[in-house]
Amino acid sequence: MPAVLGTLGAVIAFAAALLGLVVQLVELRLRALRRTVPVWLEGRWLIALVGAGVLLAVGSMQYALITHDFALAYVADNNATVTPLLYSITGMWSALEGSILLWGLILTIVTAAVIVLYRRRHTDPVVGWATAVLFGCLTFFLWLIAGPASPFERTGGTLPSQGAGPNALLQDNPLVAIHPPLIYTGLVCFSVPFAFVVATLVVGRFDDEWRLESRRWAVFAWTVLTVGVVLGAWWSYQVLGWGGFWGWDPVENAALLPWLVGTAYVHSIVVEERRGLLRVWNATLGMAVFALTILATYFTRSGVLESVHAFSSSTLGPLILAFLTVVVVGGLALLAWRGDRLRSPVRIDEPMSREGAFVVNNVLFVGFAAVVLLGTVFPLAFQAIRHETVTVGPPYFDAVAVPVGICVLFLMAVAPVLSWRHADLWVSWRRLAPSAWAATALVVVLVATGVRGVGTLVAYFLAVVAAGAAVRTLAGNLRSTRGRAAPLWHGLVGRSSGGMIVHLGVVLACVGIVTSVSFATRAEVTLAPGQTKAVGGHTVTYLGLREVSDPVRKATQVVVRVDGRGVFYPAVTQFAGRSGQVVGTPAIDSGVLGDVYLTFDAIGQGSSVSGAQLVPGLRPGSVVLGVTVQPLLAWLWTGGLVVGIGGLLALIPARRRARGSRAAVPTAVLEAV
Amino acid sequence: MSPGARRLLGPGLLLVVLGVALLIGSGVFDTPAPAASTRIAALERIVRCPSCQDLSVAQSNAASSIAVRREIADAVHAGISSQEILNTLTARYGTSILLVPPASGLSTALWVAPIVLASVLVLVLATVAIRRRRSP
Amino acid sequence: MRRSHIVRIVAIVAIVAFAGIAVFLATRPVAQGATQVDSPLIGTMAPAFSAQTLSGTDVSLESLRGHVVALSFFASWCGPCRIEAPELATFQFDQRHRGTGVELYGVVFNDSDVAVRSFLHAYGLEYPVLTDPSGSIANDFGVTGPPVTVVLTPGGKVAAVLEGAVTSTQLSQVTEAAGRGPA
Numbered sequence: 001m002p003a004v005l006g007t008l009g010a011v012i013a014f015a016a017a018l019l020g021l022v023v024q025l026v027e028l029r030l031r032a033l034r035r036t037v038p039v040w041l042e043g044r045w046l047i048a049l050v051g052a053g054v055l056l057a058v059g060s061m062q063y064a065l066i067t068h069d070f071a072l073a074y075v076a077d078n079n080a081t082v083t084p085l086l087y088s089i090t091g092m093w094s095a096l097e098g099s100i101l102l103w104g105l106i107l108t109i110v111t112a113a114v115i116v117l118y119r120r121r122h123t124d125p126v127v128g129w130a131t132a133v134l135f136g137c138l139t140f141f142l143w144l145i146a147g148p149a150s151p152f153e154r155t156g157g158t159l160p161s162q163g164a165g166p167n168a169l170l171q172d173n174p175l176v177a178i179h180p181p182l183i184y185t186g187l188v189c190f191s192v193p194f195a196f197v198v199a200t201l202v203v204g205r206f207d208d209e210w211r212l213e214s215r216r217w218a219v220f221a222w223t224v225l226t227v228g229v230v231l232g233a234w235w236s237y238q239v240l241g242w243g244g245f246w247g248w249d250p251v252e253n254a255a256l257l258p259w260l261v262g263t264a265y266v267h268s269i270v271v272e273e274r275r276g277l278l279r280v281w282n283a284t285l286g287m288a289v290f291a292l293t294i295l296a297t298y299f300t301r302s303g304v305l306e307s308v309h310a311f312s313s314s315t316l317g318p319l320i321l322a323f324l325t326v327v328v329v330g331g332l333a334l335l336a337w338r339g340d341r342l343r344s345p346v347r348i349d350e351p352m353s354r355e356g357a358f359v360v361n362n363v364l365f366v367g368f369a370a371v372v373l374l375g376t377v378f379p380l381a382f383q384a385i386r387h388e389t390v391t392v393g394p395p396y397f398d399a400v401a402v403p404v405g406i407c408v409l410f411l412m413a414v415a416p417v418l419s420w421r422h423a424d425l426w427v428s429w430r431r432l433a434p435s436a437w438a439a440t441a442l443v444v445v446l447v448a449t450g451v452r453g454v455g456t457l458v459a460y461f462l463a464v465v466a467a468g469a470a471v472r473t474l475a476g477n478l479r480s481t482r483g484r485a486a487p488l489w490h491g492l493v494g495r496s497s498g499g500m501i502v503h504l505g506v507v508l509a510c511v512g513i514v515t516s517v518s519f520a521t522r523a524e525v526t527l528a529p530g531q532t533k534a535v536g537g538h539t540v541t542y543l544g545l546r547e548v549s550d551p552v553r554k555a556t557q558v559v560v561r562v563d564g565r566g567v568f569y570p571a572v573t574q575f576a577g578r579s580g581q582v583v584g585t586p587a588i589d590s591g592v593l594g595d596v597y598l599t600f601d602a603i604g605q606g607s608s609v610s611g612a613q614l615v616p617g618l619r620p621g622s623v624v625l626g627v628t629v630q631p632l633l634a635w636l637w638t639g640g641l642v643v644g645i646g647g648l649l650a651l652i653p654a655r656r657r658a659r660g661s662r663a664a665v666p667t668a669v670l671e672a673v
Numbered sequence: 674m675s676p677g678a679r680r681l682l683g684p685g686l687l688l689v690v691l692g693v694a695l696l697i698g699s700g701v702f703d704t705p706a707p708a709a710s711t712r713i714a715a716l717e718r719i720v721r722c723p724s725c726q727d728l729s730v731a732q733s734n735a736a737s738s739i740a741v742r743r744e745i746a747d748a749v750h751a752g753i754s755s756q757e758i759l760n761t762l763t764a765r766y767g768t769s770i771l772l773v774p775p776a777s778g779l780s781t782a783l784w785v786a787p788i789v790l791a792s793v794l795v796l797v798l799a800t801v802a803i804r805r806r807r808s809p
Numbered sequence: 810m811r812r813s814h815i816v817r818i819v820a821i822v823a824i825v826a827f828a829g830i831a832v833f834l835a836t837r838p839v840a841q842g843a844t845q846v847d848s849p850l851i852g853t854m855a856p857a858f859s860a861q862t863l864s865g866t867d868v869s870l871e872s873l874r875g876h877v878v879a880l881s882f883f884a885s886w887c888g889p890c891r892i893e894a895p896e897l898a899t900f901q902f903d904q905r906h907r908g909t910g911v912e913l914y915g916v917v918f919n920d921s922d923v924a925v926r927s928f929l930h931a932y933g934l935e936y937p938v939l940t941d942p943s944g945s946i947a948n949d950f951g952v953t954g955p956p957v958t959v960v961l962t963p964g965g966k967v968a969a970v971l972e973g974a975v976t977s978t979q980l981s982q983v984t985e986a987a988g989r990g991p992a
Contacts, residue, residue, distance in 0.1 A: 164931075247727045280816050304837055318835055325831045332820045332827070339816030351798045363797055367790035374786050380837070382779060392783065393727060393772030395719055400787050429684055440687055443694045452700040461691065524734065574923060583886075601734050626734055723944075723953040735919050737944035764849065766953055 003072055006060035006152040013053025013104070014142035020046035021135040028128045044115045044122060044131055047108070050138060054108045058092070058101055061151060065091045070163050073153045074098050080165035082551040082576045087171045093180045094170045096301060097151045102181065103297075104141050106188045111138060114192060118213075126210055129199035130192075137191055140323050149301070149316055168575045168583045171552075175235040179228055183255060186225025187293040190258060192217040193265075194290030197283050201334045201342070214286065215269045216651055222262045223502075223647025229259060230509070230640030241584045243522070243597045243628035245636070248397040250305040253376045254296035260369035261289045264362040270495070271358045274420065276344050280335070281362070283342065287331035292369075294324045305380060353423045357415035364411070368404045372397065402455060409462035409510060412503050416469040435468020456518045459510065467507045470500040494654020501646030509639030515632035516594075522628045524601065529621055536629035538563050538596050545623075552576055555585065558600045558623055562589045570598040570625065594631035601626045709749050716745050716755055720762060721772050729772055843958065843973035845983070848951060850967040855959070856949035860939040863922060863929075868914070868939055870965065876910040877968075877988045878961040879980060882947060884920040885928035887955045893974035894932035900977040901936050904984075911984045917941050918955045960984055964992035 024043025031037060061074075065088045070076040078091045078098065093099040111134040118127045145151070170176050193214040200210055232255075237245040246252060265285040272282050299305050302317025348355050375392045382390050417431040439461045446457060477500075478491035491497060521536035532541040543559040546569065555573035562568060568587035575583075589596040602624040696702075714731070720741060722733035730738045730745070741762070748758045762770050774780035850856075859869035881897060883890040897913065904911045915938035917925050925938060941947055950959055951970075958971040960983050968987035971980070 242728055242732050244732065249727050304834065317837075321831060321835055325827070328827050329824050332824045336817045336820035336824070339820060340814055343816065347804065348801050351801050356798070356801065359797065359801070360794065363794045367787075367794060370790060371787050375783065378774075378780075378783055381833075382774070384833070384837075386779060389767060389769040390774040390780070391721060391769045391772055392774065393721065394729070395773040396783060426680055433683060436684075436687055440691050440694070443691060443698070447694045447698040452698055452703065454695055454699045457695055457698045522731075572921075599734075721953075723948060735944065737919065737948055740944065740948060766951055770953065 002060040002064035002069055003152045003154055006057045006064075007146065007150060009053045009056025009058075009060060010104075010142060010146035010150065010152070011053070013050045013057065013108070014139065014146040016046050016049035016053055017135055017138040017142050020044075020050065021132060021139055024128060024132040024135055028125060028132065031123065031125065031128065042122070043128075043135065044119075046135075047112050047115050050142070051108055051112060054105055054142070057145065057152075058105050061092050061098065061101055062089060065089065068163065070160050071155055072151075073155045074151045076155045076160055076163045078164065078166050080163040080576055083163075083165055083171065084552065086174065086177060087166055090170075090176045090180075091166055093184075094166050094176055097149065099180060099184070100141065100145055100149050100301075101151055102184055103188065104138075104145050106181070106184050107134075107138055107141060107191065110188055110192065111135070114195070125203045126196065126199045126205060129202050130195040133195040133198050134191060137195075144316070144319065148319055165575055168573070169239050171575060172573070172585060173235060173239055175231055175238075179231045179235055182224055182228030182231060186221050186223075186228050187255070187258060187296065189217055189221030189224065190262065190289045190293050192221075193286045197286040198331065198334060201283060201338050204338060204341075211269065211273060215266070215273065218262065218269065218286070218289075219266055219647060219650055222259070222266050223644055223651075225255075225259050225262065226647070227640060227644040229255060230637065230643075234637050234640075237633075238586070238588060241586050241599050243520075243586075243599075243626075243630065245633075248375075248394050250376050251300055253372050254299040257369050257373060258289050258292040258296060260365050260372070261285060261292055264365040264369075265289055267358050267361050271355050275346070275355060277346060277348060277355060278359075279342050279344050280339050283339070284331075284335060285362075285366075287327075291324065291328050291331065294320065294327055298324055299376075305376065349421050352418070352425070354415060354418045354420045357411055357418055361408075361411050361415070364404060364407055368400070371400050375400075405510065405514075406455070406458060406462065409459060409466055409507075412466035412506065413462050413469055414465075416473050416500065416503075431472065432465060432469065435465045435472070438468065439464035453518055456514055459514045463507050463511050463514075467504060470503040470507070473497075473500045490654065493649045493652035495650050497654070498646050498648075498650020498652075501649060502643050503646075505639045505642030505644075505646055507639070508642060509636045512632050512635030512637075512639060516630040516636070520628060520630045522626070524624055525627055526622055526624050528619065535627045538627075538629055540596075540598070540625065540627055542623055542625070543567070556600075558598075558625065560587070560598055560625065562596050562598075568598055570600040572600055590634055592634060594629060595633045597626075597628040597630065599626035712755060713746055713749050716749070716758060717742060719759070719772050720745065721770050723766060723770065843956075843971035843975040843979060846970050846972050848967070848970040850951060850959075851970065853967060855961050855965055855967050856946075858946045858949065860916075860941060860946060862937045862939055863926065864937075866937070868937070873912065873914075873961065874963065874965050876912055876963050877984045879911065879913045879984055880916050880950070880959045880961070881913065881975075882916045882918045882950070882952045882957045882959070883928075883955045884918045885924040886920065887918075889974040890928075890956045891932070893956050894928075894934060896975060896977045896980075897936070898932065898934055900975075900980050901934075903977060903981065909984070909988070911988070914939055916946055918947055918952065919944060960987050962987050962990065962992050966992070 020043050022043075023041065023046060027037050027041060027043050030041075061072075063069075064072045064075050065079050066085065068075065068079055068081045068083070068088070070079075074095070074097055075091075078095045079088055083091070087094075091098065093102040111131070114134060115122075115131060118124075118130075121127050122131075165171065196210050196214045196217075232252075233245040236247075237243070265282070268278050268282050268285060271278050298317065298320040302320060304317055348359065350356065351359075375396055378392050379390050382388065413432070413435075414428070417428045419427070442464055443457050443461050446460065451457065474491070474497055477494075477497045478488065481488060481491035492501070523535045525533045525535060525540060527533060527540070527542035529542055529544060532539050534540075539562070541561040541564070543561055546557045546559055548555045548557055548571075553573050553575050555571040557569040557571040560568050560570065566589055568589055570587040571585045573583055573585045584599055584601075587598045589598070600623065604620040604622040717731035718729050720730050722728045722730050722735055722738035723741060728738075730741045745758060748761075749755075759771065759775070763775075768774065774783065776784060855870060857870045859867065861867055879900075881893075883893070897915075901913045904913070913936045915929075915934070915936055917938060917940050922940065925940075928934075929938065939946070947953075950957075952959075956972075956974055958975050958980065959967060960969040960971070960980075962968045968990060969983050971983065
């Protein structure tokens with residue numbers, strides 16, 4: 001029953017989206033010919049039908065998951081009778097086949113939001129074209145859901161009495177409820193700036209109003225995506241067992257690429273807004289971010305980047321690639337057609353200015369994205385040419401990321417104190433001097449206490465200066481609200497203040513990353529019962545073993561006391577379900593000053609313990625624990641949270657700033673279709 | 674002293690202090706760590722754990738990873754060059770055992786690209802600067 | 810004022826470049842079954858080993874001489890191994906039915922006995938499975954990630970190494986060739 005209803009819902013949604021696209025185009029044509037369009041012939045109403053279809057499809061899948069209906073192959077592969085409610089619900093997106101439903105749902109909601117938000121201006125061709133573009137995207141994804149990528153396939157053969165259960169790594173941590181929806185929301189929301197860029201290019205208009213709207217969506221999308229990526233890293237850290245949080249694997253890189261170009265975009269649209277510059281570049285970036293989100297879908301769903309050991313699936317690859325081609329070629333064609341008329345007649349005055357810093361920011365982020373893309377697809381190209389398998393892993397990406405990171409910190413330190421159009425070096429120095437001296441003092445103290453590593457020290461120096469620059473700007477904003485007798489919170493919202501809070505979050509995260517990577521210590525400690533050993537400034541005591549058994553899991557836990565205070569339970573766990581996967585579940589003692597990460601690696605032979613590696617030669621009863629100490633790692637997660645807060649604050653409109661600083665730029669207005 | 678020169682005192686002093694601190698901080702005056710352990714650490718970071726997808730032998734504690742770590746340590750203490758060690762491992766497991774392709778042939782493209790892009794950055798800035806100098 | 814057409818030129822160049830990349834990506838071959846790799850072990854005597862099966866019986870490489878042997882390195886946590894499992898079941902049934910004498914052995918790759926037992930039970934696999942707790946067998950055969958199937962000739966030489974999920978037909982062809990080729 002859910003299979004039939006689900007497929008029906010998907011088909012209805014697809015048909016409605018296609019119809020919506022067609023009707024919207026007809027409506028645009030009629031309006032261009034200055035004919036009146038009857039209310040019932042407007043394309044936007046069809047979003048309601050799309051929504052109904054999508055809700056039916058999603059509802060059917062959720063119903064099947066919650067009732068553990070193994071007639072659906074997806075449910076049989078990702079759910080078990082003992083799976084708790086939360087993980088049944090999140091099961092819809094914990095595997096690839098089902099997650100496309102989540103994408104479709106979010107895209108539908110976003111399209112509906114666009115239609116509702118701009119309903120008063122729905123006769124404007126820009127809104128009309130943007131709606132059409134969004135309907136077009138919906139048509140594609142809903143077609144995938146209704147057909148080639150349908151998650152509603154029936155189980156072959158006899159119905160199993162027990163499902164395989166969710167992947168063991170995905171059913172122990174509630175973050176699975178938040179991370180994929182956040183990532184998908186961030187990625188999908190980038191469709192809106194794309195739709196508006198395309199619309200303004202087609203219509204031949206590029207005025208203030210739509211720029212501001214696009215910027216809001218882009219900042220929202222970027223903020224959500226950042227929080228999603230950071231949560232994903234936190235989740236892998238908590239679950240995967242190797243103590244790291246970012247592996248530079250193709251799927252991670254696929255989500256990083258739109259984020260990097262998105263960062264460039266949210267900065268360069270500020271330049272366009274203030275000075276009317278970089279229009280063509282912005283139009284390109286706006287379309288590029290969206291194209292990269294489709295590329296991310298392509299990489300994750302086509303299997304083209306997996307190692308030779310993976311069983312490459314699908315027909316899905318060429319289909320998504322075709323859509324990507326339409327998006328990229330279409331966007332480039334629009335630029336080829338209209339781009340030259342879009343260029344602003346004004347140039348950047350000089351590199352030593354706020355605009356110059358933003359340009360450097362853009363080249364840096366886009367360049368880094370290009371290098372990450374190169375590294376990710378390099379094995380594929382290499383295999384095609386040389387017929388050999390190579391891996392491009394962390395050593396490469398880390399080597400490139402470090403100089404980029406230093407440059408980013410430098411820009412954050414310097415840009416906020418540079419003036420627009422022309423920055424006076426002396427004035428800029430005066431603004432930075434206090435933070436620069438504080439930073440130098442910090443470096444001297446660190447070196448005196450024995451900290452070594454030029455890269456690390458330079459990073460700390462720049463981090464302090466960057467924090468100082470951000471705080472200085474924030475203080476200035478707060479002071480000016482006091483001067484205007486406005487409530488204090490006015491100083492904390494808006495682009496400038498929100499942006500500075502985001503920078504503070506980034507600084508925190510960078511400090512966390514630099515410290516934990518530079519000063520992490522790993523050790524394997526062998527402990528007899530009751531024994532204590534010291535690792536990296538902390539002590540671990542082995543107190544004993546504990547077996548835990550409930551319907552969902554069976555685990556053997558090691559009881560460990562860290563630093564004589566907290567007790568933690570790194571374990572080896574087997575989750576219920578047909579496949580009975582056994583995984584190591586780490587335990588983490590997280591603190592402001594650092595994390596102690598514990599894994600249960602091995603146990604002496606002679607103990608009847610399921611799952612852990614038996615190491616002959618180890619005294620029975622002794623355990624081997626993996627201990628990783630990572631200082632200041634929690635600052636990374638905190639920094640991500642601050643970025644999220646700052647981004648949301650930036651979206652709240654501040655008092656409108658004086659327009660005097662904007663260069664007067666004549667805008668040609670063309671009506672076309 | 675001219676006001677211009679006086680202005681330079683502040684930043685100048687800061688740069689000197691910072692420079693000295695960084696010089697000491699680079700570890701150039703410390704007794705060097707034994708060459709063997711740095712070599713071992715460097716090798717362990719580049720060699721992929723044979724039974725894992727993405728982890729280096731330094732990061733993974735799978736049995737095969739421990740075995741390879743022991744092998745690397747023995748070879749380094751026996752005085753075998755790093756390149757030799759990598760060659761032996763590549764001959765046994767194939768080129769994908771290294772987390773970074775050896776910098777030869779086609780793989781040089783990987784390292785050339787970031788340098789090219791960095792040059793682009795410099796070029797863009799230079800172009801803007803030159804254009805500004807030319808126009809009144 | 811005559812505007813330059815630089816944007817148009819750059820855009821068209823970009824379209825052409827992208828079209829090339831798209832064609833390249835679209836023509837990547839989809840994996841059909843496993844890939845036969847050019848392992849340095851082919852033609853050489855297989856590295857000797859001695860291991861215990863899950864049920865405790867001792868098996869050594871020498872005891873396998875005299876017929877074609879397929880060693881399937883797998884793990885319960887490996888996705889393609891699940892896809893391959895029904896194919897291996899079919900393969901074994903097929904070989905028994907036709908009396909070819911080809912023997913199929915599983916080799917556990919970096920996994921625990923408990924998980925492997927559940928896996929075998931779930932997929933109804935009945936062939937003997939060798940444990941490899943130290944990973945030395947996998948290391949000696951150059952296996953760095955499952956699924957990998959190594960086919961040995963009756964004389965104990967490595968005839969073929971297949972990386973990826975095999976299909977029953979594919980493995981039958983390879984084992985047949987191993988039986989006919991040099992011992």
